[in-house]
Amino acid sequence: MGNGPSKTLPTSNVQNPINLAGQNSLSLLGTPFAPIFPPFLKNNPLPNGFPWGSLTSQNANPYQQMPDTGVTRSYAWTLTKQTAAPDGVDVPLILVNGQYPGPVIEANWGDWIEVTVSNNMTTQPAAIHWHGLLQKQTPWMDGVPGVDQCPIASGSAFTYRFRADLYGTSWYHSHVESQWASGGFGPMVIHGPDEQTAYDVDVGPVMANEYYHEWWEDVLAGFLAKDPVVTRSDNNLINGKNSYLGNNAPLASFNFTSGKTMRLRFINPSASAVEKISIDGHTMTVIANDFVPLKPYDTTVVTLAPGQRTDVLVKGAGDPKSAVWLRAFKPPNCSLSKANSTLALAAIFYEGADRTAAPTSQAQPDAYDTYCGNDPLSKTVPMYPIAPGDPSVTEVLPIQLLSNGTADIWYEAGRTMVVDYNDPILLDVKQGQLSFDPIRNVHDYGTNKSLRFVFENPGQQPHPIHLHGHNMFILQEGACTAAQVGSSGNDQSGAIHKSSRHRRDAVVEPRNLWPDWLWPFVPGGSSGGSGSSSSNGSGSGSGKSSTPATTKGHCWDGSIVNPQNPQRRDVQMLLPGHYIVVQWNQDNPGVWPLHCHIAWHASAGFVWMVLENPAAIQKDMSIPNVVAQTCPNWDKWTAVDVVPQIGSGIKN
Template sequence: MHLGKVFNTVVTALNVALPQSQTNGASKWGSLEAPTFPKFLRSNPLPGGYPWGNCTASGTNQYKEVPYTGVTRHYDFTISRKTLAPDGVTRSVIVVNGQFPGPAIEANWGDWIEVKVHNGLDYEGTAIHWHGLLQKETQWYDGVPSVTQCPIAPGTTFTYRFRADLYGSSWWHAHYSGQYAGGVLGPMIIYGPNHVDYDTDLGPVFITDWYHRDYLDIVEDVMSTNATKVRAAGVSDNNLINGRMSFDCTKTDKNCKKNAGVSNFVFQPGKKHRLRIINAGAEGLQHFSIDEHEMTVIALDFVPVEPYKTNVLKLGIAQRADIIVEAKRNSTRKSFWMRSVIETDCTPSNQPEAVAVVHYGPGRPSTTIMPSSQPWPDNSTACVDEGIDVPRPLYPIAPAPVPEKTFTIDITVGQNETGHTLWMMNNSTFRADFNDPLLLAASNGRDKFDPNSNVIDAGQAKSFRVIVNNRTPASHPMHFHGHNMYVLAQGSGEWDGVVKNAHNPLRRDTFVVPGALPPNTGANQYFVFQIDGDNPGTWPFHCHIAWHASGGLFVNFLERKNEVANLNIPYTIKQTCDQWDNWSRNHVVPTIDSGV
């Protein structure tokens, strides 16, 4: 792949300069009116200093020590449908508070966050997952229907309340079928200790593949018995940065507005800028870069890392990276392209490259002249993320050398009796029961579950290891809820038992396992991770490609089940199930996919 190649083709097709100030998604993200962000929120009732006290990034184990701030941050979300044209092509978008991407959640490390969610959709349930947070002691607010709660029924309201127990950059998104691919997502910024200084925090940079069809139509094709429809379902139409990127209108006969605009960022010469890169797409693995600017990576997911430099950053779905970019002090250029490119060897796309403009201040920049900057060379075609060798967690933690339990999961593809192609984990595909959440069932003492629930019982293990063998040609960004995984090994064939960086392995909540090598040329791809069994609950482990999760690539780990019975689950969880039961008895619930 060569960054810039695709966009040059698009520019030729458009044949005009791109206006920079459109707000087609009804959001300020990516506009010149977008806010910058502080080092921390100063509304905590403290006489001075940091809200997290003496905790530091290099000297505090954030899994065991969370500061107490005494503050609750309140948010109010309304989910509804709205006709928008984020890239110039008009379509129905599911929005939060009327905008795509949705509003930001901000908190200091240790704050409580309370979000009241109103479901304004006519015929769909919903639920929201707060990606990457541990949810210790609030397991029921993890936001996965059929696992930790029933869906929020249309016309009803549900309030989530959880702790900002980790810090850094993440996102919130719907976890109901493929709904987040329709627009239900937004940034989550939790301020905490910094180990690398910077001058300005420019905030979230959402990179998202984009589809002109409604997510329900795509899910229907994903679940089709027609192989042609299944293959075409995952072909995105465009790629967006903060909800913007002009689509080449010559490629469609739909209502398409030329020159819909791209996102904008402003750098100050000689200053260091923090950006929070979030791959919030449905399928596309992304290569992110800024022409002629080196990036320093300081965190991956919610884990501060020893700083390292790169020109091109690779992020699978749901992964995040905090970067610092130092602007040139004396540049002859006044603007540069920011680029994010879908790796088309993994995922096809009709327009895989998104761009934004980085302007140099001071003053309000011109938005009529396109940059002439040159892209970094990028010849990588592997469907991988940043890997496990270079990123080293800043605070070292060594997992238990001998886990109490070990599980092996084989990822395969199979067909059911009706001819539907489904993703399998140990020859079983997941199917949600919206009316019977696993956490509630386990808390009531149930220890036998429907095979379609894909429950793996980890017992009372204080640590357990999982060997994942990917025997499919597709790569999978695998996400574990309620934990950061210790990533112990990754490679081809069968794992030889050797642990990488045993004293301080990579920690992430999402890791990309590449696709199996072609037949007769190699074997499966594996990755091995370990979990500290310190969070009683029912925790999903699934592929974060929306269409793969729809196809059943999803299991649940029942962790410390003897303690699950002692969880103090609020009455509102049962009340939400009662509301869903009442609604679903009188309406058809289109459960054509796994439901998650």
């Protein structure tokens, strides 16, 4: 999974006349019947003419200020497992109210959102995560089974209630194993201030994702077999639509108006694929990454790792009779794909175009670029400046893929993770339990004000790193090679210190557990060096660890891009052979997964559980009884129906 150039460009086999999705589609997104999105929902109180009053993206810190609209947006969903054919091939899918992708959640910044989820799948558990929302007032509504709640049992329902505490574009998805690779996801549009980026038409969500014809459990079981069976994705979709190997299945379409500026909300809900999105003959102006408004900049291609979102503005400069392609390309070097499966097309029609004919436009020169990383950090500058400051704790996490005797699983700093669906961690902490089995991989950071993590990836696979409950400062990224280790400005003595692990409520150096296979990359290390034992993960100070002489790790030179206002987002791509440095403020007590957003990796243990301020959880948190009630419902169902937990039990 390197980043070399593609030798063969994808080609289109779309027929003419074009077959476009209509009202009989599994989702109206990407059809002429798609909802029209206003600048904001107007059934709110409107102080100063807006639901958010005088707050703007430039004068309000979104992590400390939020409008109180007093409005609740209510939704009722039914999850079913059904045979469906988004690309013309019958497969089993998880549908939300019969839709793939699921219905749009739409709200204003500061609204409450209430979603009642009824699980009508006869053999599948359910839990829904609201990706990117902070859940500051409601950490028990984050939707991670075994962490915040027990799964929603078949035949049961659960009502999530949480604030739209950030604004912009995001999505929701199943958080049961890798379940969402087979559906159970959809977009979220949270309207908020965007006064610095005026536009005329909000086209709405454009979801681009790779697509499997095999059921998610079969794919995951293959990856986790003792002799792994690697399943490559079969197709690429835009808003749940594309043809397959020339079968002329319906495509998505969008409307542009000449002379107008359109807003498009790009979302990548892929299980593993990087998506490169472009519009033939058009420049896009980036205005937000994830839930963070940015100082605008221009590009001709948007790169999204799994879980990421980017909002763009596009000027309708085309002839009123023209039509062009919107392209979503998944570079085969960034994810495992079958031949002829890398390109999804959607037609963009200007107001006078012939909607029966396929566009004949040509791809942008960089439409099929195969670089798997995000745009340079120097380009992605938040509108509201926040300086990260110095961290209270720094952790260095080298990543490795090793066999545990039955499967190849992921380790961070020598640790892997499996949750217990019957015993949610947050509910345990509320009852005073702070010591957990090492396999739960829970790390107590106490009342430390801020945490910094240096991820080091000497392997050959990319990892989009995602944190729940926070936006991360993205401080730096770069190559992590043996040559750099010797000249990076880190400790040159080669000393590797072994010391008792400190409590996490003190300022500590990182637990850097370099396993044997990484020792050639460690200053002064050699193959065959001694690995370190892992701690118990509870913050008790009872474990031993291997600690380097600096807190920079073995690749990072300590530099920070735009140190007074670095990029913030909730997912950042970590490339093969690279490192990234992230930091966040501990201002949200809870249990927050920090993990790879590739479904198959998270299900194979790539999750680090951040326990934040357990004293506040025990003293101040009032968890509703309905959250705990998910557990007896789950116990009752699983006493009769055995539900296999293939991997870690949690995904993105």
